[in-house]
Amino acid sequence: MIKRASIVSASVALGCIASVAPVLTSIYIAEEDAERRERDDLREFATKAVMRAELVSYQAVAALADMAATPGPPCSPAHLAQLAHVIFNYRYVQDAGAYGGGQYLCSPLLGDVREQHLTMSEPDRRSNDGYLIWYRHKNPLSDARQDIQVGRNGNYVSIDAQSYVDLIDPARRPIAVFSTETNALLALSMDADAADMLHAWKQAANVSSDQWHYATAHSATLPLSVVVKSPRNSLLGNWTGLLGMWLSIGVVVGGLFGWLSFRKISQQLSFPSTLEWAIARKRIDVCFQPIVTLADRECVGAEALVRWKLNGLDISPDIFVAVAEQNGLIQPLTDLVLDKTIDELSTFLRSRPSFYVSINVSSEDLQTSRFLDVLTARLEGTGIRPAQIRIELTERIFINADTTRQTIAAFRKAGHPVYIDDFGTGYSSLSYLQTFTIDVLKIDKSFIDTIAQDAASSIVAPHIIKMAHELGVEILAEGVERDAQVDYLVERGVQYGQGWLFAKAMRSKELIAWLGEPRTQLEPMKQCDDS
Structure with a gap:
């Protein structure tokens, strides 16, 4: 009887230790990671x-x-x-x-x-x-x-x-x-x-x-x-309280916690795994939103945008692009956008040497020449001019300015103009911007929306326009939706615009058909996400 009780007690003790040790170890690791x-x-x-x-x-x-x-x-x-x-x-x-x-x-x-x-x-x-x-x-x-x-x-x-x-x-x-x-x-x-x-x-x-x-x-x-x-x-x-709590709960609750944790982790990992599967099988779509010259509203290029429909539902790019960045999938995603752009528009781009497509490149691909090497190899033999593939970057490059400046210079030396996207939404410093050589500054839609309105942020767009003129770079206004905005921007020397006033994002075949219509009949076509 005593021997059996000892065995039971030892088993309970070992079970408690087996339950408590991983929990406390996990808490300690989480503490270190949280502090970092x-x-x-x-x-x-x-x-x-x-x-x-x-x-x-x-x-x-x-x-x-x-x-x-x-x-x-x-x-x-x-x-x-x-x-x-x-x-x-x-x-x-x-x-x-x-x-x-x-x-x-x-x-x-x-x-x-x-x-x-x-x-x-x-x-x-x-x-x-x-x-x-x-x-x-x-x-x-x-x-x-x-x-x-x-x-x-x-x-x-x-x-x-x-x-x-x-x-x-x-x-x-x-x-x-x-x-x-x-x-x-x-x-x-x-x-x-x-x-x-x-x-x-x-x-x-x-x-x-x-x-x-x-x-x-x-x-x-x-x-x-x-x-x-x-x-x-x-x-x-309160580590003593945690220890007492887990010792009292024991093996059963510890096992239940482990099972629930496993289920939770599995659920979290399922979305990145599905995204990786979609990228590998090219189930991610690429749409193109036209870019026009504001003075005459002629379409001169387009921005490549990623779209993903999962089980019949449209997944927001803000969600799956962030997941791609957090799980080491952003480079394969960027490569897929490049591949689909060239595959779908190569014939059209050869026939229109002045037309271009801009592609968003992540800050991860600005640390090395990897994407430039991929881009150069992909364009070889296609007849597409380097200037027809343009590079869009976000303001976050200024955080690691020294490590990205050389890569940006390499893109421009290879003939690819460089854009700064969504300018004004971050914490950009004029001193950083002056040390970069870029071609186009894109003003974020949030500032275009406030044009000619009595809002605190309505003075930002004029300052960005003035800054761009002083730096000698061209300007592209995003999210243009009203004729009054066009008049305001043209009056201040803004050269380009994109937005629903001109056209929504569309698939490559729709873009080519839209560009082939008479100029007076051009109307915004169905959005790429529409069914």
Whole structure:
């Protein structure tokens, strides 16, 4: 009886150990993986925060450049009206005015104050190229508010310091922006502690804390540095409670948990496996949305778009493309798009040497020359000119700018024009864009929708258009749906557009038939996804 009880007890103990050990091991591994992901995510957030700080600073510099070209005597009605126009054009500029002799002279908000002798304090920094910077400058209109003020050649702009840290972040992670030249705190988010963030910045984010992760990022072109932090989420904070719970539950529940976990993992793996099967058997479709010249609405090219119908249901590209990126399938998917484009349109492309197709390439294929090698080999002997296959990239290339710049240059050297897609939706830095040589900038549909509307984002499209003109690149507007948008874009020198106003995405045979119709009869055809 005792021997049997011992055997039962030993079996129960071994069962409990067998149940508890994998669970605790899994929790520990999950803890390490979660911490790594938290740190990676925080570093990416710091990079985005530095891009925002750069963007705000560049707007101040651009506003001062516009003010320097303002005609008429200072503080005249025409001069003040032009300064008001500058404030309206630059969303982060709160005030723009003139100064001299250490005093404010005038601004649209202050008015003409030359007779009031409003003195200005000494600047905190004088740059070698003539800029004066006040880091915490008391605004003459407020007893409490302190702005960042930038001046040059008798003109100044005021910027709300919160503009530097006003990022859309549901987690509301604290942010601090510092000057790397004077060690001054420029901006601090509402939930941040100045002393804590200053300490983290001085330690280069190497702060030992059980509660917080820290990260820093530095501007490559401006004397700016950013510190961010996020709370640590520990899975093992109550490890004794977890151990007691699993020992009490034992083998049965442990086995049930393992079975449920296996079912859950199997369900998660089924979708990527199905996608891999579809790519291998070329069950992914490619459709083409026309690109037109806005001035005369002539179709000059098309963008290749992936579509997938699974068991009679249309799967959103946002879903299956993301799954492809997460499961190492994005390169085979891109190769499939290229193969189908050439197979279906090679005869047409040879007959229309000026017509082109743009293909979206993932950031993974910008780390090496793999896709360029595939593309070069695929075009050999087809009679298709390299310029007829164009490369579309997203703003995410700026995150790893140094590693992708050479690959982009190689595409262009091989004769493939390069586009930046959905520009303005990420955290692009002008300093990064200036270091790239590209051919076309695509403005995202979200900004085209706000054209001529009273919305905060309606000023983004004009700034992107102006930026593109200054860089000497062509512009393509996405999501054009109204004639008024076309008139607005043409008036500002935008060359190309695509959207439902001209045509929806269609299959290759429908595209060729659509292009063959008389120009006056061209109407948007049935969408590629339609049955």
